Amino acid sequence: MSYTSSIYHIVFRTKYGNPTIPNEHCEKLYRYIWGFTKNKKCFLYQINGMPDHLHLLIDLHPSISLAEFVQTLKTSTNKWLKENSEYFPDFESWARKYCAISYSIRDKDMIVNKFNALSENYLPLDLVKVPHAGKADMFIREIALKDYKKLRESALNNNIDLVITSSYHSFYYQQSVYNYRYKQNQINCIKKTAFAGRSEHQTGLAVDFESETNENSHYKNLSYFQFLEDNAYKHGFILRYPEDKVAITNYMYQPGHYRYVGKELAQELYQRAITLEEYYNLI
Numbered sequence: 001m002s003y004t005s006s007i008y009h010i011v012f013r014t015k016y017g018n019p020t021i022p023n024e025h026c027e028k029l030y031r032y033i034w035g036f037t038k039n040k041k042c043f044l045y046q047i048n049g050m051p052d053h054l055h056l057l058i059d060l061h062p063s064i065s066l067a068e069f070v071q072t073l074k075t076s077t078n079k080w081l082k083e084n085s086e087y088f089p090d091f092e093s094w095a096r097k098y099c100a101i102s103y104s105i106r107d108k109d110m111i112v113n114k115f116n117a118l119s120e121n122y123l124p125l126d127l128v129k130v131p132h133a134g135k136a137d138m139f140i141r142e143i144a145l146k147d148y149k150k151l152r153e154s155a156l157n158n159n160i161d162l163v164i165t166s167s168y169h170s171f172y173y174q175q176s177v178y179n180y181r182y183k184q185n186q187i188n189c190i191k192k193t194a195f196a197g198r199s200e201h202q203t204g205l206a207v208d209f210e211s212e213t214n215e216n217s218h219y220k221n222l223s224y225f226q227f228l229e230d231n232a233y234k235h236g237f238i239l240r241y242p243e244d245k246v247a248i249t250n251y252m253y254q255p256g257h258y259r260y261v262g263k264e265l266a267q268e269l270y271q272r273a274i275t276l277e278e279y280y281n282l283i
């Protein structure tokens, strides 16, 4: 018998991407899906989502095809959601398309830039809410959370109240940001803003840091930028667009934009003073 991997990361969205699965009731839907997959003799490793989409990490039983599994799951959750409309009053239906990719755990070193794009369907599996984020809710991948907390702690010990002001962006969000900025100022937009699919923020591994303790001084001298340059790599984060690498990254210097790559790789990139592009020989 030949070996076929049947572990998939499946994502599907609500119709028009409307936020119709409220956070306070999603648990009930997840529990229903657990039961459903058990009945199909499949194994659900993980399930989570946001009000407009669901993620499943699942090991399919050989007796069921991926297409069949997704189709029956969508049909039966659709019915269940309607039967439980007191919790999901706005739910209409699921979007027709879905996305399934075979799962790889080694993707924290993935590269996304102007030449290596993510598909519109790429959604990180393990998004979690960032504690101590700025004003709005922020999400990053769970694999980066522990190290982020350590970095923040170490910043606090240096009187720097580090916050994340931007993290995961969906493909569609990035598209709207780009369009908006392009209308405002074409040149600036092209220099600074990534086209949809080409933003690292879609990986859930890129963050923009700010500090609430320093304000309005000339940014290069802000102590928290210096702190980050000297310490972020120890916790797995690298300065992604350094000042002396503009010709390589094709992005302007962004002192607050960091990318989680894990401690080992971060250490190496820092010591060799190279970017991800150089590491992968992409220049």
Ligand SMILES: [Zn+2]
Residues within 6 Å of the ligand: 166, 201, 206, 207, 208, 257, 258
């Ligand atoms: Zn950024």
